[in-house]
Amino acid sequence: MLDSAQSPLAIHHGEYMNAELLQLAQRMPKAELHLHIEGSLEPELLFRLADRNGIRLNYPDVNALRAAYAFNNLQEFLDIYYIGMSVLREEEDFYDLTWAYLERVHRDNVVHVEIFFDSQAHLDRGIPLEVQIGGIRRALRDGLAQLGISSKLILSFLRHLPEAHALETLALAQPFLDQLDGFGLDSSEIGHPPEQFARVFARCRELGFRVTAHAGEEGPAEYVRQALDLLRVDRIDHGNHSLDDAALVRRLTAEGKILTVCPLSNLKLRVVQTMDRHPILTMLERGLKATVNSDDPAYFGGYVNDNYRALIAHLPVTREDLYRLARNSFEGAWISEEAKATYLDELDRAFATDRRGARDMSRRVAGRAI
Numbered sequence: 001m002l003d004s005a006q007s008p009l010a011i012h013h014g015e016y017m018n019a020e021l022l023q024l025a026q027r028m029p030k031a032e033l034h035l036h037i038e039g040s041l042e043p044e045l046l047f048r049l050a051d052r053n054g055i056r057l058n059y060p061d062v063n064a065l066r067a068a069y070a071f072n073n074l075q076e077f078l079d080i081y082y083i084g085m086s087v088l089r090e091e092e093d094f095y096d097l098t099w100a101y102l103e104r105v106h107r108d109n110v111v112h113v114e115i116f117f118d119s120q121a122h123l124d125r126g127i128p129l130e131v132q133i134g135g136i137r138r139a140l141r142d143g144l145a146q147l148g149i150s151s152k153l154i155l156s157f158l159r160h161l162p163e164a165h166a167l168e169t170l171a172l173a174q175p176f177l178d179q180l181d182g183f184g185l186d187s188s189e190i191g192h193p194p195e196q197f198a199r200v201f202a203r204c205r206e207l208g209f210r211v212t213a214h215a216g217e218e219g220p221a222e223y224v225r226q227a228l229d230l231l232r233v234d235r236i237d238h239g240n241h242s243l244d245d246a247a248l249v250r251r252l253t254a255e256g257k258i259l260t261v262c263p264l265s266n267l268k269l270r271v272v273q274t275m276d277r278h279p280i281l282t283m284l285e286r287g288l289k290a291t292v293n294s295d296d297p298a299y300f301g302g303y304v305n306d307n308y309r310a311l312i313a314h315l316p317v318t319r320e321d322l323y324r325l326a327r328n329s330f331e332g333a334w335i336s337e338e339a340k341a342t343y344l345d346e347l348d349r350a351f352a353t354d355r356r357g358a359r360d361m362s363r364r365v366a367g368r369a370i
């Protein structure tokens with residue numbers, strides 16, 4: 001990375017470029033493909049729902065709760081994340097949670113979202129699937145009608161629980177399958193390799209669903225291989241540790257597999273030590289189809305545009321990188337080819353009408369060199 005202390009000119013140039021890139025990142029249309037809806041529960045709403053449901057929290061106020069959001073690893077985050085979601089009881093709570101997220105990302109020019117929900121964590125608290133799915137789905141319908149945001153809903157299995165639990169959950173989900181768009185795998189990664197979930201994923205695929213799995217966030221490249229070979233995933237969530245294995249990178253590139261990368265999450269959970277060492281540009285350079293996502297925005301310090309902002313502030317991101325990242329987000333979305341083409345047109349227009357470099361870009365866009 002350029003050392004901005006090098007010369008006054010470097011500082012000026014860097015800031016000038018960054019302002020333009022920031023504006024472009026803000027206003028370009030984009031999809032978010034890696035978002036745990038329970039991780040979008042802001043402390044203010046969490047307290048409101050606790051109050052509404054008569055739940056006593058161990059934190060006196062919003063500031064005390066926020067202060068607890070300091071993590072050394074994935075597990076430390078998960079411990080507090082599962083406590084936080086305990087305020088979700090009624091359909092209305094799931095609605096309010098999802099609606100708050102949609103309203104928030106509408107301001108980031110997010111036009112399509114694919115959201116995870118941790119059904120097993122709620123089932124274990126006695127919250128039926130119809131409450132969970134009913135509330136989330138109703139907000140997603142309103143999101144389309146009122147904000148123009150299209151969406152998909154992904155039931156994510158918890159890998160710290162046995163596969164039998166996931167199979168039971170899939171059986172329980174039978175009456176709701178028409179309201180689901182795919183299945184995922186999340187929670188504590190190390191010690192819970194994808195191979196432990198091969199049967200439940202095979203069943204999901206037999207039912208005609210798309211599947212994805214968190215792999216290579218804290219776990220090794222081998223877990224990414226297992227997700228590909230044994231779970232036959234359509235996407236990889238995170239995938240950072242793929243970079244440790246050159247043959248795996250070549251394979252992911254050849255297959256055009258989308259990686260849903262989450263920069264602020266990686267920083268907060270110490271998957272990367274500093275943002276200027278985040279590997280997302282290396283991923284792009286090696287031909288990996290990385291996307292930018294927020295993961296759990298209420299816990300990790302920001303929504304999707306905050307993630308773009310952090311990358312632009314700390315890495316030598318170019319306009320082409322922004323274009324590629326947003327393009328990948330639509331390419332990786334589980335939507336029809338027609339919908340994809342519409343969104344990609346919108347994206348091309350956002351770049352073509354960007355005055356600075358417009359000539360340059362329209363040439364590349366027309367030639368599909370990007």
Ligand code: HPA
Nearest residue numbers: 036186187188214295296
């Ligand atoms: O970042 C994550 N990793 C694994 N499981 C999760 N569940 C919510 N967020 C995460």
Ligand SMILES: [Zn+2]
Nearest residue numbers: 036186214295
């Ligand atoms: Zn995640």
